[in-house]
Amino acid sequence: MAIYAQAFSTSANADLGIVADIKSAATSNLSVREIAVTVNTAVSPLLSLRRSITEFLQIDPRQFQPEERGDVPSLSTMATVWSNSPSLATAFLRRTTNVLGPGSGVIWSFPRGLWVPPSTSLAIGGNSLTGYSLSVEIEE
């Protein structure tokens, strides 16, 4: 197992209210260690975390980067655009309402890992159309 990270800015998808998904490869699990989300403008979205029910078909996926040089490339990816409209579980793993203000946000940590089985995703939700800054660390 090795530690990987990915960080970037994005906007919420207008149709789904999903900021990004964290997807495991078809051949391996991933375990999320930490998710940090902040907003770039003065909005107060409800941030959330749910599992996918149907598979996210990612467009232009971003591969996680190894934190230690020499580790093998990650197979897990994140994306902000999808070619389908995947369905999500009704129950939430996390929900947080943001304080109104740019830079506000949350860090969710999972000391024992939040597992994502092969070809499934965790969806980071945000119901304001704004820029979001994401930092995600996983173990794979």
Added chain:
Amino acid sequence: MAIGSLSLSTTVTTIGAAANDLLAASTIAPRIMEVHVNLGAATASTYGLGRSGNIPVQTAPVLLLAENPTDPAFKSGCAVAWTTAPTVPANFFRRVTLPATSGSGIIWTFPRGLMLAAGAAMLLWNLATNSAFTNVTWVADE
């Protein structure tokens, strides 16, 4: 032992009533690892975390979600309404007053676990007339 979590929004604003609970199954004693409380409305709110004085009967409970989906399904469940309402804790483990700012909140952590006896309930209790929309997350080892 496995980690499970669940996030619900509460709607009970009444002072001297439970806003949310985690009820252990009669056969298992979970350890609470984290409780997150986060206001979704701009209402100054005061909460306490304590053991229920009775065994409540939940309405439409939702079971904790396994953080590793290969773990067995969890038996402890959360609710925001009850047919037998929880009664006031004798004492509180934690108390907090949150400002009238939507998005304010607190995360209580219990590195060695706050033990909940089998069949017993832990409450998030309204110590004031509280926010009508509060996000509450329970993380437990069961």
